[in-house]
Amino acid sequence: MDKNALRTLSYGLYIVSSFKGDKMNGQIANTVIQTTSKPYTIAVAINKENLTHECMTASGVFSVSVLSIDAAMKLIGTFGFKCGRDIDKFADLKYKIGVTKAPIVLEDSLACLEAKIIDKIDLSTHTIFVGEVVEAEVLAKGEPMTYAYYHNVKGGKTPQKAASFIEEAVKAGPKKEKSMFRYVCSICGYTYDPATGDPGNGVPPGTPFEDLPADWACPICGASKDKFDRE
Amino acid sequence: MDKNALRTLSYGLYIVSSFKGDKMNGQIANTVIQTTSKPYTIAVAINKENLTHECMTASGVFSVSVLSIDAAMKLIGTFGFKCGRDIDKFADLKYKIGVTKAPIVLEDSLACLEAKIIDKIDLSTHTIFVGEVVEAEVLAKGEPMTYAYYHNVKGGKTPQKAASFIEEAVKAGPKKEKSMFRYVCSICGYTYDPATGDPGNGVPPGTPFEDLPADWACPICGASKDKFDRE
Numbered sequence: 001m002d003k004n005a006l007r008t009l010s011y012g013l014y015i016v017s018s019f020k021g022d023k024m025n026g027q028i029a030n031t032v033i034q035t036t037s038k039p040y041t042i043a044v045a046i047n048k049e050n051l052t053h054e055c056m057t058a059s060g061v062f063s064v065s066v067l068s069i070d071a072a073m074k075l076i077g078t079f080g081f082k083c084g085r086d087i088d089k090f091a092d093l094k095y096k097i098g099v100t101k102a103p104i105v106l107e108d109s110l111a112c113l114e115a116k117i118i119d120k121i122d123l124s125t126h127t128i129f130v131g132e133v134v135e136a137e138v139l140a141k142g143e144p145m146t147y148a149y150y151h152n153v154k155g156g157k158t159p160q161k162a163a164s165f166i167e168e169a170v171k172a173g174p175k176k177e178k179s180m181f182r183y184v185c186s187i188c189g190y191t192y193d194p195a196t197g198d199p200g201n202g203v204p205p206g207t208p209f210e211d212l213p214a215d216w217a218c219p220i221c222g223a224s225k226d227k228f229d230r231e
Numbered sequence: 232m233d234k235n236a237l238r239t240l241s242y243g244l245y246i247v248s249s250f251k252g253d254k255m256n257g258q259i260a261n262t263v264i265q266t267t268s269k270p271y272t273i274a275v276a277i278n279k280e281n282l283t284h285e286c287m288t289a290s291g292v293f294s295v296s297v298l299s300i301d302a303a304m305k306l307i308g309t310f311g312f313k314c315g316r317d318i319d320k321f322a323d324l325k326y327k328i329g330v331t332k333a334p335i336v337l338e339d340s341l342a343c344l345e346a347k348i349i350d351k352i353d354l355s356t357h358t359i360f361v362g363e364v365v366e367a368e369v370l371a372k373g374e375p376m377t378y379a380y381y382h383n384v385k386g387g388k389t390p391q392k393a394a395s396f397i398e399e400a401v402k403a404g405p406k407k408e409k410s411m412f413r414y415v416c417s418i419c420g421y422t423y424d425p426a427t428g429d430p431g432n433g434v435p436p437g438t439p440f441e442d443l444p445a446d447w448a449c450p451i452c453g454a455s456k457d458k459f460d461r462e
């Protein structure tokens with residue numbers, strides 16, 4: 001079985017949010033699909049260990065924000081690689097409370113949906129939640145962020161707890177010049193490639209990792225330079 | 232509720248195939264997602280009226296072929312807009328029989344997967360099938376066809392029975408010059424736009440529908456000119 005075949009499946013990139021009592025949480029998900037049109041229903045697979053799973057199970061509702069192709073990597077880092085048990089992901093963020101009382105991320109989002117959970121499938125590590133759409137809104141014109149764009153253009157990684165996680169084979173590449181070593185963030189898996197640099201944060205292509213300023217931080221999860229390991 | 236929000240969800244484009252006794256069938260689907268990685272499972276929503284649904288229910292297995300961005304519209308037309316009860320979709324087609332005994336379309340496909348159904352959710356018009364991946368293969372290098380590309384670049388339409396069907400509002404556009412009228416295929420919904428022409432079949436942009444050769448046929452489903460209605 002060549003698991004690389006699974007990498008050819010296509011997805012969008014979304015923030016799925018919900019609440020439990022006073023606690024709001026949300027997380028990045030790529031597995032949102034429309035499942036019927038009479039009535040309009042959507043489905044999403046969520047890891048059982050995630051706080052969002054706990055919130056969805058408790059409240060029976062969830063929202064989906066459709067991320068724009070221009071969405072900030074910091075937003076994706078906060079919702080994809082940090083845990084809502086440690087931080088308030090909605091602090092300093094543009095969001096609203098929907099008709100289902102679920103929080104809805106508006107920042108960098110083209111559209112949002114709210115759904116009431118009507119069914120689910122319990123799998124090994126994830127639950128597939130099916131929700132009937134009760135509210136839907138287009139927020140802005142633009143191109144939706146796709147999972148492929150996030151990986152190929154933005155250099156993003158897949159968290160281990162994602163439905164679409166695929167274990168990496170150990171790479172045994174050729175030796176490189178010191179200045180061209182790539183460094184991997186131990187927190188979120190982002191790879192700093194000196195050939196690409198980090199133009200979004202003023203680091204031009206060709207900048208060795210060693211030459212990055214001391215206060216440079218992972219553009220995805222905000223981790224400091226000492227959290228990076230040579231690839 | 233603005234159902235246009237649902238149009239911002241992103242998908243790939245796949246052929247899902249299965250069998251029942253001696254009958255093989257397959258259909259276009261866009262809702263294939265990976266749902267867990269331990270074990271590797273995938274899910275797909277299939278319309279209950281479709282022969283593929285009947286085959287999947289009978290055999291308990293299915294295959295997924297990941298279509299290339301270069302996939303022929305005729306292939307998509309055959310598997311997306313024709314019924315396996317009327318024709319043998321696998322005639323004159325490159326395919327193989329997999330370890331699950333499900334047929335697997337190889338034509339215009341970048342990768343294929345085979346799965347044994349382990350669970351399902353019964354919705355109003357569709358069933359979400361969850362399958363454990365038992366075989367997976369990369370067939371070719373290339374870019375996967377996305378649903379957005381199929382719609383925006385290839386001019387493809389969504390069949391009424393698709394999970395992601397969204398009812399169209401009646402359009403009341405401005406009157407146009409005769410030569411610029413668009414014509415819609417009554418079989419599959421493909422729209423012939425004279426501004427675009429049908430370059431894949433030697434019809435240059437700017438060709439009025441009326442000037443198309445008598446033997447011109449719908450590039451998606453193969454319907455003849457008389458099956459087209461003025462928009």
